[in-house]
Amino acid sequence: MLFALDTSTSWISLALFDGTFLRYEVTWETQHHHTVELAPALERMIKSTGIKPSELTGLAVATGPGSFTSLRIGVSFIKGMALAVNIPLVGIPSLDVIAKAQPLDERPMVAVLHAGRQRLACGTYHVVGGEWVAQGEPVVLDARDLVKTIESPTLICGELSAEARAIIGRRWKNACLLPPERCLRRAGFLAALGWARLQAGDTDDPASLAPTYLSTTSAIPG
Numbered sequence: 001m002l003f004a005l006d007t008s009t010s011w012i013s014l015a016l017f018d019g020t021f022l023r024y025e026v027t028w029e030t031q032h033h034h035t036v037e038l039a040p041a042l043e044r045m046i047k048s049t050g051i052k053p054s055e056l057t058g059l060a061v062a063t064g065p066g067s068f069t070s071l072r073i074g075v076s077f078i079k080g081m082a083l084a085v086n087i088p089l090v091g092i093p094s095l096d097v098i099a100k101a102q103p104l105d106e107r108p109m110v111a112v113l114h115a116g117r118q119r120l121a122c123g124t125y126h127v128v129g130g131e132w133v134a135q136g137e138p139v140v141l142d143a144r145d146l147v148k149t150i151e152s153p154t155l156i157c158g159e160l161s162a163e164a165r166a167i168i169g170r171r172w173k174n175a176c177l178l179p180p181e182r183c184l185r186r187a188g189f190l191a192a193l194g195w196a197r198l199q200a201g202d203t204d205d206p207a208s209l210a211p212t213y214l215s216t217t218s219a220i221p222g
Helices: 034-049 068-085 094-100 143-149 162-169 187-199
Strands: 002-006 011-017 022-029 058-062 089-092 109-116 119-128 131-134 139-141 154-158 175-177
Touching (some): 002 068, 011 187, 022 187, 034 068, 068 089, 089 094, 089 187, 094 109, 094 119, 094 131, 094 154, 119 143, 143 162, 162 175
Parallel strands (some): 058 089, 154 175
Antiparallel strands (some): 002 011, 119 139
């Protein structure tokens, strides 16, 4: 049984996955109350599912990019669990979680999430071998700069404000905005990615696992 946790931004999501069924999943927006709300949410999951900590066989956490404080809280929380119960841990890039939720397409895709100060963490993906695969490292751009990089039909998905959607949507011929219901970062997809890594024996060291923070602005990779 794998427990997955994503606190990359103001949206928190957690899930419980047994490799066959998604046993539990909840996603909500917090008003900078990650520390206060996280432990009670875990307690509600335990009460609802009847799962015991001793039954967990793996942990997965979104490692960013995202908000500095939000990421630090989530990664520290899950590392503490891993060390306390001595079970395997995997860290998954947050943008990979967004990409995992999208249907395969021949067009390239840019996955985004809030990076603070009206900026977006952006990662480009192409379908390779039947799955979305990141192309290069993510970068930080604002919505106007992101629009300037879109020169051919490109899917855009992820955490976008109404203002950012309006800016990007003006390039309607090339910027193919996916609907909001397909853009929510859900821990069920994080759990699926984490489960695959655990089954392959590809785990991370809880002592050295660290969040990914971005601060530079550059052109998005093609």
